[in-house]
Amino acid sequence: MGGWTTHAGLAVALPLANIDTDQLIPARFMSVPRADGYGQYLLHDLRRDADGTLTEDCAFNAHADASILIAGENFGSGSSREAAVYALVDAGFRAVIAPRFGDIFASNAVNNGLLPAQIGAADYDALINQLGGGTVRASIDLEAGQITLAETIVTFVLDESWRIKLINGWDDIDLTQQHRNSIDTFKDHRRRTAAWAWPAAAE
Amino acid sequence: MSQPRTLLDKLWASHEILRRDDGVSLLWVDRHLVHEGSHHAFAKLAAREAQVATPELTFAVVDHYAPTRNRGQIADPQIARMIETLRANAHEHGLQLFDLDDPRQGIVHVIGPEQGLTLPGLLITCGDSHTSTHGAFGALAFGIGATEVAHVLATQTVWQKKPKAMRIRVEGAVAPGVTAKDIALNWIVRLGTGGAQGYAIEYAGSAIRDLTMEGRMTLCNLSIEGGARFGMVAPDEATQAYVKDRPFAPIGEDWTAAVVAWSDLASDENAEFDREIRIDAAEIAPxxxxxxxxxxxxxxxxxxxxxxxxxxxxxxxxxxxxxxxxxxxxxxxxxxxxxxxxxxxxxxxxxxxxxxxxxxxxxxxxxxxxxxxxxxxxxxxxxxxxxxxxxxxxxxxxxxxxxxxxxxxxxxxxxxxxxxxxxxxxxxxxxxxxxxxxxxxxxxxxxxxxxxxxxxxxxxxxxxxxxx
CATH class of the missing domain: 3.30.499.10 (Aconitase, domain 3)
Incomplete structure (x- = not known):
């Protein structure tokens, strides 16, 4: 996963609150291997009719080229399924901008280079009004913590550790291996001082 | 005198290997529970040719795709493949598997406690948002995504920023016919589905003390539905009585040492919470x-x-x-x-x-x-x-x-x-x-x-x- 500092692309609105992970990707698609791609399952039941055809009354469907999603509050609430992030990333999204995110979703997003940018309610309303059912060219600057949508500039909130991680595109396992000595020391200490914390051998 | 600490503070401190300058902690994981849905994480591990770091602390269970009827012959090839994949991964990495035909099989958050894998004072992770269930024992238990599951598999640790602490006190007695489920839905209505985002919840008060372990598990389980990744109840005698003599629970000297360690697992009297909510149990209806x-x-x-x-x-x-x-x-x-x-x-x-x-x-x-x-x-x-x-x-x-x-x-x-x-x-x-x-x-x-x-x-x- 590569890091990134700036991104320019088309922004699209999904002005609904509580888009939970079950809506982002219904459970029945989660057995698919990642290599097969998850983009087609993004918001499947919201965007497609019973036989899987994209519906015309969903404004979102007209803009497959968008890479920045402006969504309502509590986006990504619900399950820990990282497939919800895969669906967004594989559909071409680099950022979701919303007033609030589910905790596990946001952390999964950062682990996949997808920005979960938190904005205030008034800024959210302004962006949604500007977008309507269409797209607008937008840019994101991670270091400045800003989204520019046409003439509008909005500041977003992002945990500092997440900003660093997105910019560097770090792989946590590689990072952690640098601390192997500390981990081994901790493990030995815990083993000695809290032997009860190891499972007893079940018969 | 040292600063009064919350249960969260104590659990966090006892698992913190190190803390980075940006405030993110590397935490030791005592139990890692995996299921069929963990296939993405095992694939990530395979891609790096890595092994499970601590197989003896990793337990696998068939639950998400487990058929409720005709287990002998699974008709849907996709479901059969998901279960087969977990079997293959458990076998390759030497993990204990609670398979479909195992008399101990069940839902991961039910069998963890049932088998005595879940104990007070542990840090427990699982690729499932309802992992907060295990917090009912006074454990630090939380759901993680596939990238984090792969990380725990490879290192037995997890990076995590310490959440804020919230205490929900439920005082008084609930009326007959009112259950832990009703207590949970009640606070979620009050705070909203995102109301506890960023917080670890400690449930306290006389109505919580009066709950059985089953009831406490229901309550902690639903923490995520109010946005909290963590829910917990301080362990007490009911907790000990539930845990004792379970198959994987400590025995002999280890049990004695555990009981001593667990006696400290409560928020100190004057510990400060970032947010406090108080609910009158008598006001809760089905x-x-x-x-x-x-x-x-x-x-x-x-x-x-x-x-x-x-x-x-x-x-x-x-x-x-x-x-x-x-x-x-x-x-x-x-x-x-x-x-x-x-x-x-x-x-x-x-x-x-x-x-x-x-x-x-x-x-x-x-x-x-x-x-x-x-x-x-x-x-x-x-x-x-x-x-x-x-x-x-x-x-x-x-x-x-x-x-x-x-x-x-x-x-x-x-x-x-x-x-x-x-x-x-x-x-x-x-x-x-x-x-x-x-x-x-x-x-x-x-x-x-x-x-x-x-x-x-x-x-x-x-x-x-x-x-x-």
């Missing part, structure tokens, strides 16, 4: 969700909201929810006909839940079809021994095997489009139980009441003259 978010819930005897009486922001969401659910504004919630019922899940699939439902169903017939899926095979066996299974079957409900079943529908147990299900599960999200399915969350006893009346109904009159 609660039912009417919408498509757990915060859209009401006492069973209330009337459905009227969007025209709400401010614009709330009105739209309310209208959309009522529309999806096929409900008419302003009508009473009770009396709404249901098409089917489901009792089970990591939220309410434990023995106490089955007893509560059976107490309502005994000697009665269900007016609608339904499925009962016990939380584990040991619970299934126990319920059969206690005569509960017979009550369900005689009432006309199907008695299935254990798994996540109709809570998430991955094993094919689905609710049809437009069908209304009274369900003891945890999410009433749009399409959660199947495309177009309409889910009403409630306690197992309330689901039983819905079964015998064929409608959403107050369980309390049905309990009169019966042992609750």
């Amino acid at each position: 609660t039912v969700t009417w919408g498509i978010s757990p915060e859209q819930a009401l006492p069973v005897n209330a009337t459905l909201p009227d969007p025209t009486a709400l401010d614009a922001g709330k009105a739209e969401a309310t209208r959309a929810a009522l529309d999806y659910m096929g409900l008419i504004p302003g009508r009473p919630l009770a009396g709404t006909p249901v098409d089917q019922v489901f009792i089970g899940s990591c939220t309410n699939g434990r023995i106490e839940d089955l007893r509560a439902a059976a107490a309502v169903l005994a000697g009665r017939r269900a007016k609608v079809p339904g499925l009962v899926s016990p939380g584990s095979q040991p619970i299934k066996a126990q319920a059969e021994q206690e005569g509960l299974a017979e009550i369900f079957i005689e009432a006309g409900l199907e008695w299935g095997a254990s798994g996540c079943s109709m809570c998430v529908g991955m094993n094919g147990d689905l609710v049809g489009a437009g069908m209304r299900c009274a369900s003891s599960t945890n999410r009433n999200f749009r399409g959660r139980q199947g495309r177009g399915a309409r889910t009403h969350l409630m306690s197992p006893a309330m689901v039983a009441a819905a079964a015998v009346t064929g409608t959403i109904a107050d369980v309390r009159p049905l309990l009169r003259g019966r042992a609750p």
Whole structure:
């Protein structure tokens, strides 16, 4: 996963609150291997009719080229399924901008280079009004913590550790291996001082 | 004198290997639970040619895709493949697997405690948001995504920023017919589905002390439905009594040392919380969700909201929810006909839940079809021994095997489009139980009441003259 500092692309609105992970990707698609791609399952039941055809009354469907999603509050609430992030990333999204995110979703997003940018309610309303059912060219600057949508500039909130991680595109396992000595020391200490914390051998 | 500390502070400190300058901690994981859905994480591990760092602390279970019937021959090749993949990964990495034919098999958050894998003072992770269930024992337990699962597999550690601390005190006694499920829905209504985002919740107060371990698990399980990744209850004598002599629980000197260590696992008297909520237990009624978010819930005897009486922001969401659910504004919630019922899940699939439902169903017939899926095979066996299974079957409900079943529908147990299900599960999200399915969350006893009346109904009159 590569890091990134700036991104320019088309922004699209999904002005609904509580888009939970079950809506982002219904459970029945989660057995698919990642290599097969998850983009087609993004918001499947919201965007497609019973036989899987994209519906015309969903404004979102007209803009497959968008890479920045402006969504309502509590986006990504619900399950820990990282497939919800895969669906967004594989559909071409680099950022979701919303007033609030589910905790596990946001952390999964950062682990996949997808920005979960938190904005205030008034800024959210302004962006949604500007977008309507269409797209607008937008840019994101991670270091400045800003989204520019046409003439509008909005500041977003992002945990500092997440900003660093997105910019560097770090792989946590590689990072952690640098601390192997500390981990081994901790493990030995815990083993000695809290032997009860190891499972007893079940018969 | 040192600074008074919360239970969260103590659990965090005892697992913190190091803390980076940006405030993120590297934490030691005492138990890592994996299931069929962990296939992405194992694939990530394989891509780096890495091995599981600590197989003896990693346990695998078949639950999300576990068939509730005809386990011998799985008809759906995709489901069979998911289970096969977990078997292959468990085998390759030398992990203990609770497979379909294992008498200990069940839902990961039910069997962890049942087998004594879950203990006070542990840090427990699992690629499932309802991992907060294990917090009922005074453990630091939280759901993680696939990238984090791969990280735990490879290192037995997890990076995590310490959440803020919230205490929800529930004081007084709940009325008969009111359960942990109702307490949970109550605070979620009050704070909203995102109300506890960024917090770890400690549940406290006399009503929480009075809960059984099963009840505490239900309560902690639902923490995520209010946005909290962590829920916990300080361990006490009830916790110890539950844990003692379970298969993987400490024995001998280890047990003695554990009990000493656990005695410190409580928030200090003057510990400061970032947020405190107080709820009067007596004010809680049997609660039912009417919408498509757990915060859209009401006492069973209330009337459905009227969007025209709400401010614009709330009105739209309310209208959309009522529309999806096929409900008419302003009508009473009770009396709404249901098409089917489901009792089970990591939220309410434990023995106490089955007893509560059976107490309502005994000697009665269900007016609608339904499925009962016990939380584990040991619970299934126990319920059969206690005569509960017979009550369900005689009432006309199907008695299935254990798994996540109709809570998430991955094993094919689905609710049809437009069908209304009274369900003891945890999410009433749009399409959660199947495309177009309409889910009403409630306690197992309330689901039983819905079964015998064929409608959403107050369980309390049905309990009169019966042992609750």
